[in-house]
Amino acid sequence: MNPLNLWEITPGLATVVLGTALLGLATGALGSLAVLRRNSLMGDALSHAAYPGLLAGFLLSGTKSVAMMVLGASIFAALAQWLTGLLIRSTRVRPDAALALVMGCFFGFGMILQSHLQQNPSAAQAGLKDYLFGQAGLLLEEDIALLAALALLVLVALVMGWSRWKIITFDRAHAVSLGINVFFWDVLYNFLFILSVVIGLQVAGVVLMSALLIMPGCAARYWTKRMSTMVTLAGASGAILGVGGTFASDQLSWPPGPTIVLLGFAWLIISFFVRDIRKKRNQYSGNSAKISDALHLGGVGAN
Amino acid sequence: MSTPAIEIEDLTVAYGERPALWDIDLKVPTGVMMGLIGPNGAGKSTLIKTVMGLIKPAAGTVRIFGKPLSETGSRVAYVPQRSSVDWDFPATVMDVALMGCFGRLGWLGRPKSIDRQTAREALARVGISNLATRPVHQLSGGQQQRVFLARALVQKAELYLLDEPFQGVDAATESLILDLLRTIRSEGGTVVVVHHDLQTVADRFDQAALLKVKLLASGPVDEVMTPELLQKAYGSSGAGLVTSRDGHP
Numbered sequence: 120m121n122p123l124n125l126w127e128i129t130p131g132l133a134t135v136v137l138g139t140a141l142l143g144l145a146t147g148a149l150g151s152l153a154v155l156r157r158n159s160l161m162g163d164a165l166s167h168a169a170y171p172g173l174l175a176g177f178l179l180s181g182t183k184s185v186a187m188m189v190l191g192a193s194i195f196a197a198l199a200q201w202l203t204g205l206l207i208r209s210t211r212v213r214p215d216a217a218l219a220l221v222m223g224c225f226f227g228f229g230m231i232l233q234s235h236l237q238q239n240p241s242a243a244q245a246g247l248k249d250y251l252f253g254q255a256g257l258l259l260e261e262d263i264a265l266l267a268a269l270a271l272l273v274l275v276a277l278v279m280g281w282s283r284w285k286i287i288t289f290d291r292a293h294a295v296s297l298g299i300n301v302f303f304w305d306v307l308y309n310f311l312f313i314l315s316v317v318i319g320l321q322v323a324g325v326v327l328m329s330a331l332l333i334m335p336g337c338a339a340r341y342w343t344k345r346m347s348t349m350v351t352l353a354g355a356s357g358a359i360l361g362v363g364g365t366f367a368s369d370q371l372s373w374p375p376g377p378t379i380v381l382l383g384f385a386w387l388i389i390s391f392f393v394r395d396i397r398k399k400r401n402q403y404s405g406n407s408a409k410i411s412d413a414l415h416l417g418g419v420g421a422n
Numbered sequence: 423m424s425t426p427a428i429e430i431e432d433l434t435v436a437y438g439e440r441p442a443l444w445d446i447d448l449k450v451p452t453g454v455m456m457g458l459i460g461p462n463g464a465g466k467s468t469l470i471k472t473v474m475g476l477i478k479p480a481a482g483t484v485r486i487f488g489k490p491l492s493e494t495g496s497r498v499a500y501v502p503q504r505s506s507v508d509w510d511f512p513a514t515v516m517d518v519a520l521m522g523c524f525g526r527l528g529w530l531g532r533p534k535s536i537d538r539q540t541a542r543e544a545l546a547r548v549g550i551s552n553l554a555t556r557p558v559h560q561l562s563g564g565q566q567q568r569v570f571l572a573r574a575l576v577q578k579a580e581l582y583l584l585d586e587p588f589q590g591v592d593a594a595t596e597s598l599i600l601d602l603l604r605t606i607r608s609e610g611g612t613v614v615v616v617h618h619d620l621q622t623v624a625d626r627f628d629q630a631a632l633l634k635v636k637l638l639a640s641g642p643v644d645e646v647m648t649p650e651l652l653q654k655a656y657g658s659s660g661a662g663l664v665t666s667r668d669g670h671p
């Protein structure tokens with residue numbers, strides 16, 4: 120029996136596979152920057168904050184217009200990000216607490232909007248609740264264009280400004296001292312981040328969006344000592360997880376979003392163990408390298 | 423006289439309400455090695471950061487080689503305190519050294535082989551050629567300090583600002599850094615170092631600036647390191663510190 124027949128690759132499934140792959144690529148690559156910048160929680164905060172915006176977009180347009188909902192979600196996410204920054208700058212609230220505060224308030228507002236909308240039968244039919252947990256299975260061909268545009272935008276931005284992303288991530292003050300326009304790159308980063316989150320909400324949902332952003336980057340960190348390799352690997356594994364997770368979900372009749380996330384977690388565990396074993400195996404050679412450094416420097420600075 | 427490397431006029435910097443620097447006027451001539459001294463919280467790091475454009479002053483102007491900060495590009499190299507970055511970062515020693523040339527690169531630019539050559543030379547000058555491919559999270563404190571210095575050398579700056587480069591490094595690293603800074607000066611560079619050890623100021627620097635929110639004095643070392651001025655900066659213990667210089671090494 121031809122193993123390929125195991126999967127009936129219907130056009131619908133192909134669309135979902137392509138969509139999740141594109142989203143995985145964009146969020147994996149961008150999310151690895153967030154991991155390095157230590158603002159992994161930003162994804163979670165923004166997806167929760169975007170939810171009321173999504174509903175507001177629906178409320179205003181009266182239908183499930185993707186454009187209006189993405190617009191509404193973007194506005195709310197941007198507002199949340201600005202508010203978080205304001206809290207951090209001008210109060211004694213620490214960054215993690217600020218994110219949690221803003222996320223809670225915005226999401227609470229979203230829940231109130233939702234209960235209000237639920238009394239409206241057309242909204243109930245539109246399945247707005249699906250945005251909480253994602254509905255990758257309902258991806259349509261026109262969504263693919265949007266996801267492809269997002270992936271392309273992220274890749275172009277990363278490749279074009281590679282030296283900038285690298286230096287700002289490692290040492291922001293040094294970047295400023297070289298006369299690099301850090302403000303511009305921060306705005307671009309936030310813009311891409313918000314865009315990924317609001318476009319990804321459809322697929323992964325409010326709750327799982329941040330896992331999609333963060334997991335490929337966390338896993339990739341185990342495999343390399345170069346930032347370029349890490350970001351590339353995170354993007355590639357994000358795409359592969361999207362494809363693998365969608366196929367698996369089709370086989371198991373599990374929802375796609377959670378399946379992708381669980382698969383990603385498995386990948387993270389594998390990365391951890393494989394690297395850990397490799398590290399232990401290399402420990403002897405590592406030690407001898409340290410000793411040779413020490414001799415080379417006349418015992419200087421080798422700790 | 424040539425344009426001073428740094429020219430600060432009426433500079434006031436505040437975090438919130440409280441001023442960290444008050445009405446500073448300071449000239450650093452080109453080609454000197456200046457020690458910036460003062461007690462904890464005197465505003466030394468703040469002064470360096472303001473000169474680098476990392477902090478916006480409340481009042482006053484800073485000119486570098488006669489130009490405003492926005493036009494200095496990569497002529498000024500900043501060597502921050504080691505602890506100012508997260509060293510758990512996926513980069514090799516070579517990668518970080520190469521970052522020194524990023525100011526010369528355009529958006530799409532990548533380091534060229536000549537930049538790599540410069541970076542290799544810089545690593546050799548700070549004595550860590552053998553660590554070039556080592557991930558930076560495996561470095562010791564002294565090695566981190568050397569990587570920062572290499573990065574500054576790759577930048578080919580004319581003015582070097584170092585924040586406590588001697589902090590927590592051993593004697594060998596200390597003398598290596600010192601030799602390096604002297605070489606930079608002999609090649610026409612200007613060096614400003616935040617320094618804490620009053621005993622060694624006279625041996626290491628030709629100029630000093632004594633800071634305690636206000637600038638108490640600046641100029642040749644022997645004019646600045648007087649018991650009266652030190653007492654003003656450090657209280658009664660300060661004067662003792664410098665007179666004991668000859669007695670206790």
Ligand SMILES: Nc1ncnc2c1ncn2[C@@H]1O[C@H](COP(=O)(O)OP(=O)(O)OP(=O)(O)O)[C@@H](O)[C@H]1O
Nearest residue numbers: 437438441442460461462463464465466467468469
């Ligand atoms: N980010 C900040 N926010 C608020 N106040 C600050 C900040 N950084 C420094 N200060 C205050 O500004 C003053 C000067 O600090 P600065 O770090 O410049 O001192 P310093 O001379 O470098 O001290 P040290 O010798 O301890 O390094 C201090 O009183 C400090 O409390």
Ligand SMILES: [Mg+2]
Nearest residue numbers: 466467468585
């Ligand atoms: Mg300081």
